[in-house]
Each structure stands twice: as C-alpha cells, then as structure tokens.
Amino acid sequence: MTDPIDNNASAAQPINTRPSRRDVLKLGSIAALGALLGGGALLGRATPALAEAASTGTLSPSESFDIVIAVYPNGTLLDFAGPSEVFHWLPNTNIRYASLEGGPVTLEYGVVYGKTERLADIAKADLIMVPGGSDLTAPMQPAYQAQIRRLADGARYVTSVCNGSLVLAATGILKGKRSACHWAFINDLKEYGAIPVPERFVEDDNGRFMSGGGITAGIDFALRVAAKLRGQQVAEFAQLLIEYDPAPPFHSGHPRDARPEIVAMVEKELPGASKGLARIPGIR
Amino acid sequence: MTDPIDNNASAAQPINTRPSRRDVLKLGSIAALGALLGGGALLGRATPALAEAASTGTLSPSESFDIVIAVYPNGTLLDFAGPSEVFHWLPNTNIRYASLEGGPVTLEYGVVYGKTERLADIAKADLIMVPGGSDLTAPMQPAYQAQIRRLADGARYVTSVCNGSLVLAATGILKGKRSACHWAFINDLKEYGAIPVPERFVEDDNGRFMSGGGITAGIDFALRVAAKLRGQQVAEFAQLLIEYDPAPPFHSGHPRDARPEIVAMVEKELPGASKGLARIPGIR
Numbered sequence: 001m002t003d004p005i006d007n008n009a010s011a012a013q014p015i016n017t018r019p020s021r022r023d024v025l026k027l028g029s030i031a032a033l034g035a036l037l038g039g040g041a042l043l044g045r046a047t048p049a050l051a052e053a054a055s056t057g058t059l060s061p062s063e064s065f066d067i068v069i070a071v072y073p074n075g076t077l078l079d080f081a082g083p084s085e086v087f088h089w090l091p092n093t094n095i096r097y098a099s100l101e102g103g104p105v106t107l108e109y110g111v112v113y114g115k116t117e118r119l120a121d122i123a124k125a126d127l128i129m130v131p132g133g134s135d136l137t138a139p140m141q142p143a144y145q146a147q148i149r150r151l152a153d154g155a156r157y158v159t160s161v162c163n164g165s166l167v168l169a170a171t172g173i174l175k176g177k178r179s180a181c182h183w184a185f186i187n188d189l190k191e192y193g194a195i196p197v198p199e200r201f202v203e204d205d206n207g208r209f210m211s212g213g214g215i216t217a218g219i220d221f222a223l224r225v226a227a228k229l230r231g232q233q234v235a236e237f238a239q240l241l242i243e244y245d246p247a248p249p250f251h252s253g254h255p256r257d258a259r260p261e262i263v264a265m266v267e268k269e270l271p272g273a274s275k276g277l278a279r280i281p282g283i284r
Numbered sequence: 285m286t287d288p289i290d291n292n293a294s295a296a297q298p299i300n301t302r303p304s305r306r307d308v309l310k311l312g313s314i315a316a317l318g319a320l321l322g323g324g325a326l327l328g329r330a331t332p333a334l335a336e337a338a339s340t341g342t343l344s345p346s347e348s349f350d351i352v353i354a355v356y357p358n359g360t361l362l363d364f365a366g367p368s369e370v371f372h373w374l375p376n377t378n379i380r381y382a383s384l385e386g387g388p389v390t391l392e393y394g395v396v397y398g399k400t401e402r403l404a405d406i407a408k409a410d411l412i413m414v415p416g417g418s419d420l421t422a423p424m425q426p427a428y429q430a431q432i433r434r435l436a437d438g439a440r441y442v443t444s445v446c447n448g449s450l451v452l453a454a455t456g457i458l459k460g461k462r463s464a465c466h467w468a469f470i471n472d473l474k475e476y477g478a479i480p481v482p483e484r485f486v487e488d489d490n491g492r493f494m495s496g497g498g499i500t501a502g503i504d505f506a507l508r509v510a511a512k513l514r515g516q517q518v519a520e521f522a523q524l525l526i527e528y529d530p531a532p533p534f535h536s537g538h539p540r541d542a543r544p545e546i547v548a549m550v551e552k553e554l555p556g557a558s559k560g561l562a563r564i565p566g567i568r
Contacts, residue, residue: 053549081361081366084361084362085362085499184525217529227533233549235536236534239534240537240547241550243537245497245537245541246503246530246537247485250511252528253523253527254527257529258523262521
C-alpha cells in the first residue's frame with residue numbers, strides 16, 4: 001500500500017499519474033443527478049467496484065433499496081448527518097428525506113434543512129430511520145406518529161438514532177424490543193414498553209430493529225447497518241472515505257467515563273439525565 | 285454518580301424527582317430564539333453553569349464570539365454538522381452560516397442547507413471555519429476566495445475541516461503553515477505552499493490556525509477548539525452531551541490501518557488518493 005502521507009511526493013506530478021478530471025467529475029455528476037430528481041430522493045455514488053464488493057451483504061447487490069430519513073422540527077442535524085454520509089456510499093441505495101409537511105424543516109438551533117418530501121407521499125420504505133431531537137413535540141403528534149408507524153410496519157428495517165427511539169417506541173412498534181437511546185433518555189423507553197439497552201448499537205429480531213445511542217453514535221450505527229445491507233467491504237470503504245479514525249481529546253463521551261462534575265453539569269441542564277430519565281417536550 | 289442505565293429505575297417516578305417541563309422548555313426557548321434572529325446568526329445554549337465553567341478558556345467567559353461557517357455548493361454536510369453540534373454548546377458564542385449568495389445552498393448529494401447569510405454581509409468573524417467538499421469549483425472562484433481571505437485576515441482563528449484546508453490554502457493564507465486535510469488530498473496542500481501534517485488535528489501559530497482531517501475528524505477538531513476557546517470543562521460537557529464515545533465496528537478509518545483492497549477501492553474511485561494527491565474539480 002502506498003503511503004498516503006509521503007512527504008517526498010512531488011506536488012508537481014507528471015500529468016499521467018494524476019486522475020483525469022473526467023474520472024472525478026463522474027462522481028460529481030452522480031450527485032448532481034440525485035439533485036435533479038424530483039422530491040427528496042437522492043442517489044448515492046454507486047460504482048462498479050462498490051457494486052461488486054456489495055455482493056456479501058444481505059441484499060442482492062442489484063436490489064434497489066430505499067432509505068427514508070424522517071425529520072421534524074427541532075430534530076438534531078448530526079443524528080442523521082452522520083448516517084447519511086455513510087448511506088450515500090451504498091450502491092443501489094436511495095436516500096429520501098421526509099417530513100410531515102414536506103419542504104424545508106427548521107431543526108434544532110434554527111438550522112434549516114431540506115427540501116424534504118411529504119411522509120404521506122412515500123408509499124414504502126425499505127429502511128426507515130428516525131433521528132432524535134431536543135424537543136419531540138412535533139414527532140409525537142398523532143399525524144406524525146401515524147406516518148412513522150405506517151412506514152415502519154411496511155419496512156424491512158426499522159431504525160433510530162439517539163432519542164429517535166422514543167419517537168418509534170411511542171408508536172408502539174418497539175413493545176418488547178431491545179433498543180438503544182441517548183444515555184440521558186434511555187430509561188424513558190420503558191414508558192412505551194421497549195427494553196432499554198445501554199449500548200452504542202443495538203439490534204433485535206435478527207436486525208429488523210436496529211438503533212444507535214446518542215447523536216455521534218449514529219456513525220457507528222450506520223457503519224453496522226451498511227455492513228448488514230451491503231457487506232463489510234462496502235462499510236470499510238465508507239469508513240475509510242469519511243476518515244472515521246476517532247481520537248477524542250477527552251475521556252468524556254459517556255457518564256461511565258466522564259468526570260462527576262461534568263455529569264452534574266448535564267444533570268443541571270437536563271434534570272433526570274443521570275438516571276437516564278431526562279424529559280423533553282413531547283414526552284407524555 | 286448515579287447509574288444512568290439503572291434497569292430497576294421505575295418508569296413511573298414520583299413527580300418531584302422528574303425535571304419540570306419548564307426547565308427543559310428553557311432549552312427549547314433558547315434554540316427558538318436563535319431561529320427567530322434575522323440572517324443566519326444562531327445562538328448557542330449558554331447557561332449559567334456553562335458560563336462559569338468557561339472561565340478557563342482563552343476567551344473571557346462574558347466575551348461574545350462569532351463563528352462563521354463558510355458553506356458552498358457541493359460542500360460536505362458532515363464536515364460542519366459535527367463541529368456545529370459542538371459549537372452550539374459554547375456560551376456566548378454565535379454560529380453564523382454564510383455562503384457567497386446567501387439563502388439555501390445545495391451541498392453534496394443534492395442536500396439543501398440553510399438559510400445562510402451572504403459572506404459579504406459579514407463584517408468580521410472571530411473564527412472562520414471552512415468545511416470540505418467533493419467538488420471545490422465554487423469555493424475556488426475568485427469572488428469566494430476574496431471573501432474567505434478578507435474574513436480570515438480579520439479573524440482571531442482561521443480553521444478548516446477536511447479538504448476545506450485546500451480552499452483556505454488557495455487564498456495564500458496558509459503559506460508556510462502546518463495544516464491537516466483529508467488523507468486522500470493532503471499532499472495537494474503543497475501546491476499552495478502549505479505544510480501537510482497527516483494528523484487528525486493540527487495547529488500552527490499558537491492555535492491561530494487550527495485544522496481537522498477528513499470529514500469525521502471535524503468532531504475531534506471541534507472539541508479541541510471548544511477547549512481552547514471556552515475551557516476543557518465546557519468541551520467535556522459537549523462531548524458527554526453528544527455521546528462521543530466512538531466504537532467503530534471496523535479498523536478502516538485511515539489508510540495506515542485499512543485493508544489494502546479497501547485502499548485500492550478508494551484509489552479507483554479517487555485516483556491519486558493513496559499518495560494523498562487525489563484531484564477534485566476546482567483544483568488548478
């Protein structure tokens with residue numbers, strides 16, 4: 001393997017050792033094609049090499065697969081920005097972003113996301129993913145819950161990141177199912193009959209239900225989903241491209257590791273968090 | 285510290301051990317206030333506990349601080365979705381999203397982001413951050429480069445994630461400066477006189493220049509920036525809230541670890557990558 005950080009490599013390579021612009025433009029064209037499609041259906045970057053590698057996944061490599069990411073007002077951008085970055089590399093896989101009303105959605109912090117499709121306009125999802133948020137009022141409304149339950153019932157895979165599992169659980173579909181959640185909210189799952197499992201990735205029913213822990217856990221979650229759907233090689237390829245070689249500067253990513261004073265700060269911000277029972281608007 | 289995953293915790297807690305809805309709604313209100321502000325300036329979630337903890341950063345805790353995230357067509361969402369999730373927790377810190385034209389910006393894969401402000405409407409940034417993209421044609425245009433150079437010259441901190449460092453470097457401001465970049469593009473920095481450093485986080489000139497490696501490195505980068513600006517306690521608090529306790533399922537996040545056949549797959553997709561010399565549209 002060539003050293004990617006070879007400091008002796010000349011900046012001025014002979015032109016024929018450089019990729020042609022056409023090669024790299026092809027990538028851009030595929031993304032652009034996605035953008036041209038109506039609604040929110042966005043193509044990934046399927047290439048022959050990827051499609052071949054995908055032969056070890058549970059799906060047939062040539063099988064087209066629709067992932068629907070259900071967003072809502074006050075949702076958390078990073079909960080789905082991590083997974084979507086991974087999913088966009090899967091061959092023959094469309095990523096659709098949808099919300100109750102369609103169009104742009106105002107997430108947490110006033111961040112505006114989308115165009116999104118209307119959930120009601122989506123007949124079927126092969127995989128539905130529900131991200132979390134800092135205020136679950138919108139996705140806990142009956143109209144939203146009905147759409148999520150309809151798509152989940154018809155989907156091969158029912159998934160969530162962060163406290164998106166509470167949104168799924170509230171539809172009743174997680175009754176008796178093991179599920180992950182952000183650590184601060186994980187025991188709230190019990191209110192809906194789901195079984196909280198304090199891990200970064202959790203599956204039940206042979207992977208029909210898959211869930212990630214809080215916010216950044218969405219990246220680990222997505223790599224596992226990618227491996228299941230399209231094989232480990234494709235997942236490793238995506239991991240290499242997103243340079244997911246994490247090196248947190250502090251040891252503070254979970255309350256079992258964080259300093260007690262830091263956990264206390266979060267408890268002040270989100271009372272109940274240290275028992276996994278933080279409440280947010282929208283939870284009954 | 286209380287076990288956050290106490291499986292014996294009753295779902296039906298006495299009401300007085302639960303946080304009040306008012307407490308948690310306060311958080312939502314701060315976010316909502318951000319959304320109500322004109323332009324793209326979004327408030328973080330400063331609270332008294334956070335402001336107090338911030339006293340160990342290089343900034344005075346009461347000092348208001350403007351972070352400008354410069355986005356552009358075909359930019360990579362995760363490059364700035366990671367950092368912004370961390371930055372939004374910093375006390376007295378405004379996050380402004382800006383682009384050349386302002387308004388919504390179509391990123392990679394057709395993802396639509398923003399409202400954004402117009403770069404020309406921003407008089408000054410305390411910190412400018414340039415994310416990367418799969419096509420740098422837009423940010424390499426003279427009008428964009430001029431805005432970036434103007435804001436960088438006036439900023440206390442000049443930063444980038446992924447191959448956003450190539451955009452900064454092309455303005456000339458990184459001449460002789462050490463900088464990180466996505467591994468596939470890192471040696472392209474030399475074309476602009478910058479010094480490629482193959483690490484996940486790199487600083488130069490006592491931190492005036494800070495940069496992150498590829499895509500997901502933005503999270504590690506942002507935690508280090510947070511610690512510098514507002515102190516380690518605030519950074520650890522953010523890390524705990526975003527549950528950044530990474531557990532990649534595979535060992536494939538950097539070419540030094542990935543299997544040779546996976547590196548070869550990327551080389552096919554991005555010729556030159558294994559030498560750190562991948563080319564993308566926009567690079568001269």
